[in-house]
Amino acid sequence: MFTGLVQAQGRVRQRETRGGDVRLHISAGELEMTTVGLGDSIAVNGVCLTAVTLDDAGFAADVSLESLQRTTLKNLAAGSPVNLEKSLTLSTPLGGHLVSGHVDAIGEVVERRQDGRSWRFAFRVPDRLARYIAEKGSVCIDGVSLTVNGVDGAVFDVNIVPHTMQATIIDGYRVGSEVNIEVDLVARYLERLVQGDAAARPGGGVSRELLGRHGFDT
Structure with missing residues (x-):
């Protein structure tokens, strides 16, 4: 989870194609990296990625085909600037809002x-x-x-x-x-909850009939 408060601007050092997907090597800029370990999550332009290598300059993260298809990470090249945020902890001030790092x-x-x-x-x-x-x-x-x-x-x-x-x-x-x-996470899950049992059926969604049964004026 993240807060949506960018902690630093980084820059793509290298874009490496691996078996059809991509590994991004990212210079972390002023991001404080002493508390980052292998396997930790870092949001890159709002996409939650896992640090798979660490070095003095920053980190590398693998980007799946799913993420390449659904996000702008597909457009990144060496030299591209990126927003960076480390995952929040229980002591992190929640100055923004709860962000999952899962781009819609x-x-x-x-x-x-x-x-x-x-x-x-x-x-x-x-x-x-x-x-x-x-x-x-x-x-x-x-x-x-x-x-x-x-x-x-x-x-x-x-x-x-x-x-x-x-x-x-x-x-x-x-x-x-x-x-x-x-x-917003709340909006996304509220829609699913309103569906009730219909959520388990293929094609089940929010309809006028469903809203009417739950007291909403349609």
Whole structure:
């Protein structure tokens, strides 16, 4: 688990193809690595990866075909900057929100504009994720915990303050940039719980009939 508060910016040192998937060698930058051991989890652009080797510069992690297909890690090359966060402990301040490091989909930047001293970004997500994103709710973008300003269909916008622009890779976003999206854990599991017994049946999902039986006005 993570908090969505990026602890350092790293950089890909090497991308190594191994048997069809990939091993990334990552320079950890200012990430404090003395407490990291082999097998520990580190979020790289919001994707939970396992450290399989450690050295003075950073660590290496294997990226499965599943992760390559579902995240922007497929786009990383030597020199690419990345957001890094070590997994939280019971003594870690929860300054962001609970983040699993399990990316739901790839989103796209559709707008970037200055808003006072901050920046306003709008992102489009796949239609299937729109129901999980709510105004003033939480969303994780490339491992950064952010508050949703507003939602319009499958497009939502967030405000990025100067510190976040400097401390993360967001300053490099342009219209058309792809980003990793993880929706709020509570929203994801609440939908599954509402399904009740229907969740065990193929194709079982939230329907108007199901909501009506549970007292929701449809």
